[in-house]
Structure formats: structure tokens, C-alpha cells
Amino acid sequence: MIHFAIRSISLHRSPERFTGRYPFNAILFVISGMKYWRTCGRELTSPPPMFILTVDGQPRDGEYGPDREGWIIVLDEIRFRLSSRRGFVEIVDSPGPIQLPLFTPIPPERVPGWQIEFERIQAALQTPTWQNRFRAEAGVMNIFRHLADSQADTLHDTPAARLKTLIDQDVRFSETLSQLSRKCGYTSDHIRSLFHDEYGMSPNTYRSRRRLALAMELIANSRLPVKEVSARLGFQHVSAFSAAFRRLTGASPLAAVRQFRKGST
Known part of the structure; x- marks a missing residue:
């Protein structure tokens, strides 16, 4: 880095x-x-x-x-x-x-x-x-x-830091970024700029990376099927989870399961 x-x-x-x-x-x-x-x-x-x-x-x-x-x-x-x-x-x-x-x-x-x-x-x-x-x-x-x-x-108390905390706490990804932004007292557009200035990435990018990190944790260290991992991360459909996972990692969730669980599907 x-x-x-x-x-x-x-x-x-x-x-x-x-x-x-x-x-x-x-x-x-x-x-x-x-x-x-x-x-x-x-x-x-x-x-x-x-x-x-x-x-x-x-x-x-x-x-x-x-x-x-x-x-x-x-x-x-x-x-x-x-x-x-x-x-x-x-x-x-x-x-x-x-x-x-x-x-x-x-x-x-x-x-x-x-x-x-x-x-x-x-x-x-x-x-x-x-x-x-x-x-x-x-x-x-x-x-x-x-x-x-x-x-x-x-951690200094800034709107961006408060939004990051709310994103971290929403482990089921049940709320939209717009909803979380309003809890901080800002519009999505305004706080997006503040977040980028402080963390060097947009709230959406940060949330996607956090989602991927949690997905990898569940894939590597649990026996949950891909469908359950997808549901826990707030995806409506397994296909949407698979597409997002492949976009960020270059591999499918099932391929990751095979790799980290030593051949178990």
C-alpha cells in the first residue's frame, strides 16, 4: 500500500x-x-x-x-x-x-x-x-x-465517520445508503463528498468492500450454503450476489466455497 x-x-x-x-x-x-x-x-x-x-x-x-x-x-x-x-x-x-x-x-x-x-x-x-x-x-x-x-x-466525530459507523453496524445490509445518510443529517450527495474526502472512496465503494469482506468470512469460516450467505448479506436473489461477488473477485461464490472449504460444496 x-x-x-x-x-x-x-x-x-x-x-x-x-x-x-x-x-x-x-x-x-x-x-x-x-x-x-x-x-x-x-x-x-x-x-x-x-x-x-x-x-x-x-x-x-x-x-x-x-x-x-x-x-x-x-x-x-x-x-x-x-x-x-x-x-x-x-x-x-x-x-x-x-x-x-x-x-x-x-x-x-x-x-x-x-x-x-x-x-x-x-x-x-x-x-x-x-x-x-x-x-x-x-x-x-x-x-x-x-x-x-x-x-x-x-475516531474524530465527523459526518463521514458517523456514516461509516452506521454502515459497519448494518451487518444485514437492511438499510439503503440514503437512509443511513439521513440518520447523519445529510443528503446522500453531500455526505458522499465528505466521505470521499475523509476515506478516499465513496460510501458505496466502502460498503461493497465491507460486504465482500463479510462474504469471504462466511465462505471461508462457516458451513453456510451460498444461498444463505447471499441472504445474510441482504441480497434479494442469489444471482445478484453471484454477479457482485464475481465482479469484485473474478470468481463465483461456489468456486470460492470449493477453494476455502477444501472441495466441499
């Missing part, structure tokens, strides 16, 4: 006073020693351990003391930009909007585990076989996943 390369990873333990602009996109793992850090109207004073994302060209002003300890992973072939949503960074070249928090505090008990993760990334880069490059990049993706997970329970 996203492409990047690791330019460098380094451990820093020296005092430093810095100002100006960041010359790279990077992940900072601040363990200790940061006296203060200012950027884009935000200020941290003696912050706890945390991850910080830096954006190429982002203004910075701060200082590390003699007890400094922290890592920096500099990334290439990926572009960050500051989001219009305060406190977030966007990954520019992703297929759809991906936002990650600028600052992510780390509980003290998890710091040793992350130190080991960064040491593993560094060791993999120092012996740069293809296998080790994969291991290093997988480590960075683990960090990205943690950043994404850290904001999963703090």
Missing part, C-alpha cells in the same frame, strides 16, 4: 540544541533527555517517551540535555505532509488518505520492547541482504501499525 526505503537508522546520546527545518521525513523514538520541542504552534516540555513523525521542511526548535537517548529512522521514497487535521501527518503517495499522529506517547513498560525493535532494524541494515532489508522494512511497518492503532479508539 505504501512504498518507502530506509536511508539510515541511528542512536543519539549527545546533547543538542537545534533550530531551523527538518531536512528529511523520519520517525523519531524519543526515550529521554528532550528538554523542549516546538513545531507548528505545538510545544512539548520534558515529554515522556514517544514517537514523533517529522516532515521534510517542517520548522523545528528544541533542545536535548545530557541524558538524551533516542533513535532516528530517516526514510526515502515516501512523502509526509502536515495534515489539516491538527496533530496529524498524511502519507502523500498512498492510494487513499492515511493519517498518523504527529506525537504518540509510549507507556514506560513498552519502551524496552521498542528499543529491541530498533536494534533489530539497525542490525538488519548493517548486513543488507534482501532478506535483512525485508526484515528492516517490516520493522518500520510495525511502527506504522502501532501509530495507526494508537488513534483507532479516538
Whole structure:
């Protein structure tokens, strides 16, 4: 989904006073020693351990003391930009909007585990076989996943987010998108635009993908016949379900049943 390369990873333990602009996109793992850090109207004073994302060209002003300890992973072939949503960074070249928090505090008990993760990334880069490059990049993706997970329970309250929640809750697909849109207080056309801006796809596309995900779950992990799967997903006729499934996957539901249920029909 996203492409990047690791330019460098380094451990820093020296005092430093810095100002100006960041010359790279990077992940900072601040363990200790940061006296203060200012950027884009935000200020941290003696912050706890945390991850910080830096954006190429982002203004910075701060200082590390003699007890400094922290890592920096500099990334290439990926572009960050500051989001219009305060406190977030966007990954520019992703297929759809991906936002990650600028600052992510780390509980003290998890710091040793992350130190080991960064040491593993560094060791993999120092012996740069293809296998080790994969291991290093997988480590960075683990960090990205943690950043994404850290904001999963703090979903901002927007009309698009409310519509997504209603779509997720309608597991039987018993209501139309127009009905769900009205529950959010918007017309279908208006909220469609808001939804696309926030999630990079239309509500209809999202609902179709969710329907497919639920269909695959029922096909792979239940013994329900195709007719029952179709009914549970709100299709009036099995033929309509089969056509939609084939359009999204290139295969029929019956073929998927044979594949995932080891020949059972």
C-alpha cells in the first residue's frame, strides 16, 4: 500500500540544541533527555517517551540535555505532509488518505520492547541482504501499525465517520445508503463528498468492500450454503450476489466455497 526505503537508522546520546527545518521525513523514538520541542504552534516540555513523525521542511526548535537517548529512522521514497487535521501527518503517495499522529506517547513498560525493535532494524541494515532489508522494512511497518492503532479508539466525530459507523453496524445490509445518510443529517450527495474526502472512496465503494469482506468470512469460516450467505448479506436473489461477488473477485461464490472449504460444496 505504501512504498518507502530506509536511508539510515541511528542512536543519539549527545546533547543538542537545534533550530531551523527538518531536512528529511523520519520517525523519531524519543526515550529521554528532550528538554523542549516546538513545531507548528505545538510545544512539548520534558515529554515522556514517544514517537514523533517529522516532515521534510517542517520548522523545528528544541533542545536535548545530557541524558538524551533516542533513535532516528530517516526514510526515502515516501512523502509526509502536515495534515489539516491538527496533530496529524498524511502519507502523500498512498492510494487513499492515511493519517498518523504527529506525537504518540509510549507507556514506560513498552519502551524496552521498542528499543529491541530498533536494534533489530539497525542490525538488519548493517548486513543488507534482501532478506535483512525485508526484515528492516517490516520493522518500520510495525511502527506504522502501532501509530495507526494508537488513534483507532479516538475516531474524530465527523459526518463521514458517523456514516461509516452506521454502515459497519448494518451487518444485514437492511438499510439503503440514503437512509443511513439521513440518520447523519445529510443528503446522500453531500455526505458522499465528505466521505470521499475523509476515506478516499465513496460510501458505496466502502460498503461493497465491507460486504465482500463479510462474504469471504462466511465462505471461508462457516458451513453456510451460498444461498444463505447471499441472504445474510441482504441480497434479494442469489444471482445478484453471484454477479457482485464475481465482479469484485473474478470468481463465483461456489468456486470460492470449493477453494476455502477444501472441495466441499
